[in-house]
Every structure is written in C-alpha cells, then in structure tokens.
Amino acid sequence: DIQMTQSPASLSASLGETVTIECLASEDIYSNLAWYQQKPGKSPQLLIYYANSLNDGVPSRFSGSGSGTQYSLKINSLQSEDVSIYFCQQNYDSPYTFGAGTKLELK
Amino acid sequence: QVQLQQSGAELTKPGSSVKISCKASGYTFTSYDISWIKQRPGQALEWIGAINPGSGGTGYNEKFKGKATLTVDKSSSTAFMQLSSLTPEDTAVYYCARSFGAPGWFAYWGQGTLVTVSS
Secondary structure (H helix, E strand, O other): OOOEEEEOOEEEEOOOOOEEEEEEEOOOOOOOEEEEEEOOOOOOEEEEEOOOEEOOOOOOOEEEEEEOOEEEEEEOOOOHHHOEEEEEEEOOOOOOEEOOOEEEEEO | OOEEEEOOOEEEOOOOOEEEEEEEEOOOHHHOOEEEEEEOOOOOOEEEEEEOOOOOOEEEOHHHEOOEEEEEEHHHOEEEEEEOOOOHHHOEEEEEEEEOOOOOOEEEEOOOEEEEEOO
16 A cells, blocks of 8 residues: 655644645655645545645645655645644555644644 | 535444445436545544445455445435444544545545444
8 A cells, every 4th residue: 555654743833824744655656646624523625636736616825746756735824724634645546545644733 | 516415423332333324416426436434533544445336336445345345325326334343443433525537536525424333
C-alpha cells in the first residue's frame, strides 16, 4: 500500500497568516492527490483534486501544488472558518490511502 | 443536489454483525461507484472498498476482506455495508462517499454512521 505522511501533525497560526501543510507519498503518485477539510463532527469536504485543481465552491485562498512524491496545501490569509483537520489522499493505486491529518488551530 | 443519507448509530456486541445503509439521491445511482470509509478517533481515514451500483461489482481493501461486504439495492438507490465478527477495533464512524470524475476523488459524503462495539 502507498503510505501518505503528513506534516506537521498540528499547526497554530494567526488570522491573516499563510499556512502550508505537506504530504509525502511513499512512491510516485503522478499528481493523483486530493486534499480534504474536516470540521468537528462533520464529514470531510473535498478541497483540491489532482494536486492543484480547486473543487467547486472552495475559496481561492486554498491552493495545492506538488508532483512525484511531494505535495502541499497552502491557505492564504487564514480565516477563522479554516480551523479544521486537513487530510491528503492518493487515488493513484488501490487501496486509496489517506494521511493521518493536520490539525489547524488559531493562535 | 447530490445527497447521501446514512442510517443511524448502532450499538452492537462483540462477535455480532451490523448492516448500515446509504441512500443516494439527486443523481443517477447506477452511474457512480459508492465507496465506504472508516474513521477512528486519532487515526487516518481508511478506504474499505467500493461497489459499482450498475453491475454490482466490488473492489475491497485487502485489510477489510472478510470483514466488510458491500451490496446495493438499485430499486431504492441504496448501498449497504455489512460488517461481520465485530470487535472493539471496529468501533468507528463509517462514511459512504461518491466520487466525481476519476474514481477516488470523494466529492460527496454521507453524514457518517457511528458503530460502537461493546459488551
């Protein structure tokens, strides 16, 4: 199975700040990577797919980048509603696998 | 709009089985695979497997073969997952999810079903 390693595990940032979350795949996944946001008690929501494509309705302050085994999610101008857990996920090979998550909090 | 409505929370005993449902609406049920995903507190999400509602064909994560059985009822646009030989490690929230575009981009999720296994 492809292992997905996210960093950091938790992150504290101020409103208006730019934050970056990293995801490392155990092998080349050819940009077949998605990012999800999950708020407490809610289902995950798809933010980014194919490494850098923004899902409909997702604010433009979210962006994704990367290739090969290394990917990142950037949130510009952090808003209070961005406090969540963020997961990366690969769909290059079955079984689809997820990172352990990054918990984003406000400083 | 696309909606996936899951059945309610279950409290079950070790060794028993449970069957949870996911009723789809807002799209043609047979046109998209339904996946099931497990979430335990503090642990990574785990993809259990997927079913093609049109053909009934399934694909499972090896880890969940023998644990999970996926089925559908096309007449009611409902997907089901049965979990057998339950242990406390099966205590989790289980989600159904539908892809869009390529398989594995989960754009639509049910609200989750909490399964608690306890004696």
